[in-house]
Amino acid sequence: MKYVIAIIRPERLEEVKHELQKVEVNRLTVSSASGYGEQKGHLEVYRSLELEVNLLEKLRLDIAVNDDFLQPTIEAIKRGAKTNTGCIGDGKIFVLPLEDVIRIRTGETGSDAI
Amino acid sequence: MAIEAADTAWVLISSALVLLMLPGLALFYGGMVRRKNVLSSMMHSFVAMGIIAVEWVIIGYSLAFGTGNWFIGGLEHVFLRGVDLYSVSGTIPTYAFIAFQGMFAVITPALISGAVVGRIKFKSYIAFITLWSLIVYAPVCHWVWGGGFLTGEALDFAGGTVVHITSGISALTILIFLGRRKGYGTDSIRPHNITLTLLGTGLLWFGWFGFNAGSALAADEIAALAFMTTFVAPAAAGLAWMAIEWFRTGKPTALGFATGILAGLVGITPAAGFVTPMAAIIIGAAAGSICYGAVVLKGKLGYDDSLDVFGVHGVGGITGALLTGVFASVGGTGLLLGNSHQLLIQFEGVAITILYAIACTIIIGFVIDKTMGVKIDENAENIGLDRTQHGEAAYNI
Numbered sequence: 001m002k003y004v005i006a007i008i009r010p011e012r013l014e015e016v017k018h019e020l021q022k023v024e025v026n027r028l029t030v031s032s033a034s035g036y037g038e039q040k041g042h043l044e045v046y047r048s049l050e051l052e053v054n055l056l057e058k059l060r061l062d063i064a065v066n067d068d069f070l071q072p073t074i075e076a077i078k079r080g081a082k083t084n085t086g087c088i089g090d091g092k093i094f095v096l097p098l099e100d101v102i103r104i105r106t107g108e109t110g111s112d113a114i
Numbered sequence: 115m116a117i118e119a120a121d122t123a124w125v126l127i128s129s130a131l132v133l134l135m136l137p138g139l140a141l142f143y144g145g146m147v148r149r150k151n152v153l154s155s156m157m158h159s160f161v162a163m164g165i166i167a168v169e170w171v172i173i174g175y176s177l178a179f180g181t182g183n184w185f186i187g188g189l190e191h192v193f194l195r196g197v198d199l200y201s202v203s204g205t206i207p208t209y210a211f212i213a214f215q216g217m218f219a220v221i222t223p224a225l226i227s228g229a230v231v232g233r234i235k236f237k238s239y240i241a242f243i244t245l246w247s248l249i250v251y252a253p254v255c256h257w258v259w260g261g262g263f264l265t266g267e268a269l270d271f272a273g274g275t276v277v278h279i280t281s282g283i284s285a286l287t288i289l290i291f292l293g294r295r296k297g298y299g300t301d302s303i304r305p306h307n308i309t310l311t312l313l314g315t316g317l318l319w320f321g322w323f324g325f326n327a328g329s330a331l332a333a334d335e336i337a338a339l340a341f342m343t344t345f346v347a348p349a350a351a352g353l354a355w356m357a358i359e360w361f362r363t364g365k366p367t368a369l370g371f372a373t374g375i376l377a378g379l380v381g382i383t384p385a386a387g388f389v390t391p392m393a394a395i396i397i398g399a400a401a402g403s404i405c406y407g408a409v410v411l412k413g414k415l416g417y418d419d420s421l422d423v424f425g426v427h428g429v430g431g432i433t434g435a436l437l438t439g440v441f442a443s444v445g446g447t448g449l450l451l452g453n454s455h456q457l458l459i460q461f462e463g464v465a466i467t468i469l470y471a472i473a474c475t476i477i478i479g480f481v482i483d484k485t486m487g488v489k490i491d492e493n494a495e496n497i498g499l500d501r502t503q504h505g506e507a508a509y510n511i
Contacts, residue, residue, distance in 0.1 A: 041302075044304070045359075045363045045365060045367055045370075046304065046305060046367070046369055047367075047369060047370060047373055047409050047422065048359055048362065048363060048370065048406060048409060048410050048413075049409070049410075049413045050363065051302055051303075051304065052302065053302045053304065054302065055302070
């Protein structure tokens with residue numbers, strides 16, 4: 001089992017969800033995140049004063065998958081989140097080993113619980 | 115004179131409208147601070163409704179509107195002595211007059227709070243507005259409206275000098291003791307919820323109809339004129355701000371439009387019942403443009419008047435007071451009607467008020483700083499005033 005964390009542009013969420021559904025990954029946790037990487041920041045204007053905002057709004061996706069679903073999941077996120085504009089800031093995907101999963105209602109564990 | 119029912123009703127309604135400006139101001143300022151300081155910022159407006167209302171009845175009213183001398187009112191109305199159910203001021207019961215004027219006394223020190231957000235000790239803020247209301251507001255109110263040396267000389271319909279210049283100048287002056295917020299100019303200190311600020315702008319404008327049109331102290335044609343000018347001047351000011359900003363930075367911001375509206379409200383305040391609606395549009399557009407310039411200049415000079423109390427109320431108040439001396443055509447005449455003397459008097463009133471507000475604010479600030487300290491420590495500033503000064507948080511899961 002693997003634990004996939006993806007940081008994406010907020011405006012790409014619907015597209016990523018769509019792509020994930022196509023490969024039958026039907027579970028997803030989404031949370032608001034802010035941070036910065038190569039993209040650094042952007043300018044906002046408050047009362048005409050320009051302010052460099054270096055914490056950018058992103059979304060964080062958390063998905064636990066069985067091993068055979070890992071590659072389709074990664075490909076789906078890549079298809080959905082990539083802007084094809086060549087601009088930096090499309091995000092990253094992190095893959096972590098996952099020790100166990102427990103479904104609270106039934107007590108099932110491991111692959112069955114995913 | 116006999117009591118007129120219509121006048122009384124209008125002044126009572128106007129008084130309530132002016133009180134509504136305080137929650138309006140709380141939202142206006144509260145939206146512009148960070149989430150850790152929003153309750154503290156809103157409390158600055160709310161606590162003024164407590165302190166100054168009581169203070170006004172105990173002594174403030176007497177100092178502002180007692181007979182006294184050229185400088186300050188007497189003590190004959192302390193605890194409202196000498197006022198009873200049947201006392202009359204003009205065509206309204208004196209109680210209605212005291213209530214209406216009391217609302218002005220309440221909002222004026224609260225305006226200052228926009229400059230000190232995020233770093234002032236709450237108890238020091240309370241001490242400051244309590245003393246400031248007695249030492250700065252009451253005398254200047256007496257000068258202009260209460261029988262002092264500017265009464266009948268300077269034209270100040272609803273408080274450009276009494277309310278906005280005093281508060282705007284004092285807001286800038288108190289920064290001597292407070293300095294900047296930690297991280298000003300380096301960290302991204304952003305407004306946490308501009309929707310609150312827009313709602314506050316709406317409530318301020320709504321309340322301002324009572325502030326300006328109520329200042330006619332009658333339900334008459336002057337009230338209607340002041341209502342009209344209060345309608346169009348902020349509109350022109352918001353448009354002026356938006357146009358300049360759009361041209362300079364490429365985007366018309368909501369916060370900019372709201373700030374422009376406020377600048378127009380401030381600018382038309384001294385002129386409201388003295389100028390035509392067309393002149394009001396010019397005054398509004400001027401106030402919006404000049405206040406925009408003042409706010410840009412702040413960014414270049416680097417002082418942290420956090421929510422631009424000086425840039426909007428100080429500069430807007432001065433602009434309005436001087437332009438009243440240019441455009442006055444109803445109940446007074448200004449430069450355009452050949453009365454250059456009026457502009458001179460306006461200038462004199464502005465200059466004296468500025469110097470007086472600076473001097474008194476330095477003294478009050480110095481005394482409070484030496485006795486209880488004005489600024490909170492750095493750790494408390496990092497955590498935020500809501501938790502450190504009030505023990506609560508605005509937003510919870």
